[in-house]
Amino acid sequence: xxxxxxxxxxxxxxxxxxxxxxxxxxxxxxxxxxxxxxxxxxxxxxxxxxxxxxxxxxxxxxxxxxxxxxxxxxxxxxxxxxxxxxxxxxxxxxxxxxxxxxxxxxxxxxxxxxxxxxxxxxxxxxxxxxxxxxxxxxxxxxxxxxxxxxxxxxxxxxxxxxxxxxxxxxxxxxxxxxxxxxxxxxxxxxxxxxxxxxxxxxxxxxxxxxxxxxxxxxxxxxxxxxxxxxxxxxxxxxxxxxxxxxxxxxxxxxxxxxxxxxxxxxxxxxxxxxxxxxxxxxxxxxxxxxxx
Amino acid sequence: xxxxxxxxxxxxxxxxxxxxxxxxxxxxxxxxxxxxxxxxxxxxxxxxxxxxxxxxxxxxxxxxxxxxxxxxxxxxxxxxxxxxxxxxxxxxxxxxxxxxxxxxxxxxxxxxxxxxxxxxxxxxxxxxxxxxxxxxxxxxxxxxxxxxxxxxxxxxxxxxxxxxxxxxxxxxxxxxxxxxxxxxxxxxxxxxxxxxxxxxxxxxxxxxxxxxxxxxxxxxxxxxxxxxxxxxxxxxxxxxxxxxxxxxxxxxxxxxxxxxxxxxxxxxxxxxxxxxxxxxxxxxx
Numbered sequence: 001x002x003x004x005x006x007x008x009x010x011x012x013x014x015x016x017x018x019x020x021x022x023x024x025x026x027x028x029x030x031x032x033x034x035x036x037x038x039x040x041x042x043x044x045x046x047x048x049x050x051x052x053x054x055x056x057x058x059x060x061x062x063x064x065x066x067x068x069x070x071x072x073x074x075x076x077x078x079x080x081x082x083x084x085x086x087x088x089x090x091x092x093x094x095x096x097x098x099x100x101x102x103x104x105x106x107x108x109x110x111x112x113x114x115x116x117x118x119x120x121x122x123x124x125x126x127x128x129x130x131x132x133x134x135x136x137x138x139x140x141x142x143x144x145x146x147x148x149x150x151x152x153x154x155x156x157x158x159x160x161x162x163x164x165x166x167x168x169x170x171x172x173x174x175x176x177x178x179x180x181x182x183x184x185x186x187x188x189x190x191x192x193x194x195x196x197x198x199x200x201x202x203x204x205x206x207x208x209x210x211x212x213x214x215x216x217x218x219x220x221x222x223x224x225x226x227x228x229x230x231x232x233x234x235x236x237x238x239x240x241x242x243x244x245x246x247x248x249x250x251x252x253x254x255x256x257x258x259x260x261x262x263x264x265x266x267x268x269x270x271x272x273x274x275x276x277x278x279x280x281x282x283x284x285x286x287x288x289x290x291x292x
Numbered sequence: 293x294x295x296x297x298x299x300x301x302x303x304x305x306x307x308x309x310x311x312x313x314x315x316x317x318x319x320x321x322x323x324x325x326x327x328x329x330x331x332x333x334x335x336x337x338x339x340x341x342x343x344x345x346x347x348x349x350x351x352x353x354x355x356x357x358x359x360x361x362x363x364x365x366x367x368x369x370x371x372x373x374x375x376x377x378x379x380x381x382x383x384x385x386x387x388x389x390x391x392x393x394x395x396x397x398x399x400x401x402x403x404x405x406x407x408x409x410x411x412x413x414x415x416x417x418x419x420x421x422x423x424x425x426x427x428x429x430x431x432x433x434x435x436x437x438x439x440x441x442x443x444x445x446x447x448x449x450x451x452x453x454x455x456x457x458x459x460x461x462x463x464x465x466x467x468x469x470x471x472x473x474x475x476x477x478x479x480x481x482x483x484x485x486x487x488x489x490x491x492x493x494x495x496x497x498x499x500x501x502x503x504x505x506x507x508x509x510x511x512x513x514x515x516x517x518x519x520x521x522x523x524x525x526x527x528x529x530x531x532x533x534x535x536x537x538x539x540x541x542x543x544x545x546x547x548x549x550x551x552x553x554x555x556x557x558x559x560x561x562x563x564x565x566x567x568x569x570x571x572x573x574x575x576x577x
Contacts, residue, residue: 043467044437044467044469044470045437045438045439045465045466045467045470046437046438047467092465146333146334146335146534147334147335148334148534170465173464173465174334174461174464174465174494175334175494176332176333176334176494176534176535177494177496177534177535177536178333178531178533178534178535178536179333179334179534180494181536203465203466203467203468203471205468206539239469242467242468242469242470243467243468243469244468244469244472247497247538247539247540247561248539248543250561251540251543251561251564251565254561254562254565255565255568255569258565258569258576259576259577260568260574260576261574261575261576261577269539269542269543269546272543273543273546273547273550276546276547276550276552276572277550279572279574280550280551
């Protein structure tokens with residue numbers, strides 16, 4: 001469980017030799033994330049998404065307010081180690097987070113650091129690699145893998161720690177469409193089968209439609225919080241925050257404006273297809289063959 | 293004007309145990325006025341290929357011609373070439389280094405030896421094209437937002453008034469608003485200023501919207517090339533090599549499967565809406 005009360009993060013910036021000002025990156029966030037939820041965080045560049053993410057595993061500590069991860073106050077340094085074992089981060093650039101020259105050794109890296117017995121390490125590494133579908137590459141060199149595969153190795157390294165939460169900070173931004181799908185499929189499965197909390201930070205709106213809740217951040221605040229069908233119901237609002245709707249939502253919105261009757265919520269192209277399938281069987285006031 | 297790539301091969305670490313073929317037998321002509329999208333999985337050779345277009349990489353065999361001249365032959369001015377063929381790298385904002393936005397943009401034209409006046413005019417033109425407001429000209433580039441930084445970095449290339457502009461994933465990591473700003477800047481350069489564009493992208497939706505021709509790379513080779521409509525018809529083959537078609541393509545194919553008479557060559561959402569309004573007659577309110 002992740003909970004915050006009036007979470008603030010500020011840093012000082014020198015504007016001249018003897019003058020400085022304060023930049024407030026997080027401006028009083030109140031969040032409450034239950035165990036097992038899939039949360040997406042979207043927002044303009046500089047809105048504070050990554051700063052928030054870095055608080056979730058105590059890479060940064062609040063300068064005001066309080067953040068609790070599994071009941072532990074992140075600003076208490078006695079909690080730092082167990083918070084980091086609980087909450088793993090996957091970053092944007094797949095090449096910057098691989099440390100070993102063999103896949104399975106990379107996945108084992110953190111376990112070695114925290115002193116897990118060797119037998120247990122191999123068992124956990126094997127299980128983690130199997131979970132993300134990378135077991136057959138266990139003895140390969142990571143530099144021969146694709147971007148999506150490297151990110152799945154990074155996820156396996158976190159899984160081996162038996163975390164309760166995985167934070168993906170734009171982990172799909174540098175990937176090709178195939179790689180993006182691999183990563184999203186992997187975290188969706190971890191969420192549904194292993195009930196691991198997923199916090200997905202992304203600029204690809206299509207990736208957020210499977211989440212339980214979406215947080216929209218703007219200038220250090222959470223300005224919208226709700227399920228995808230709620231968030232994407234107001235396209236003009238999203239535009240104001242420098243965002244957009246997934247393409248299926250956009251098409252549905254345009255068609256509604258043309259008078260098409262679309263009563264059910266549309267998030268994906270599959271949803272949109274089912275609207276037209278319904279027309280065929282007479283749902284949605286079909287008047288086939290005639291122009292209206 | 294054209295850039296012509298002929299029988300080009302590029303081998304990394306040639307002659308060592310790490311030898312690896314990066315590009316294999318590439319033949320490609322970029323004609324004046326085109327908007328080419330280059331797509332391919334990570335590691336397929338896209339970036340290596342475009343770094344040949346202005347002579348940054350030297351092929352192991354084969355060559356590149358600029359307006360018919362071999363760019364690797366002795367006496368060919370690479371400096372001149374690089375002012376005509378502008379290259380915007382991935383995350384170009386990491387290369388901003390000057391104290392002010394304006395000075396940073398002046399760096400390129402200064403290096404090609406223009407007069408003070410031309411340097412200043414070019415830089416201001418470029419910043420205006422990139423949509424950077426005048427109040428920002430004298431602030432440090434580090435003060436700007438992600439999208440602004442990236443537009444300043446692109447302005448630094450535009451200030452050399454290139455005829456060809458090659459961009460390597462220029463929208464990666466930007467929010468949708470920032471992404472659309474960059475894409476409409478590129479589209480304007482193509483339509484209004486007649487700049488030939490080569491856009492490397494992982495977004496099938498973006499290349500579908502803007503490109504006149506697509507080049508698909510796979511494992512260092514050109515896999516297919518053609519108009520976006522022709523290329524995205526082969527979505528099954530694209531999926532096998534780590535790519536996909538824009539979502540609109542799958543949507544229209546499904547409508548067709550349901551028995552609706554819609555044109556499945558359509559690749560953008562706006563066209564799809566027009567097609568549905570025209571062809572699917574259900575009762576509307």
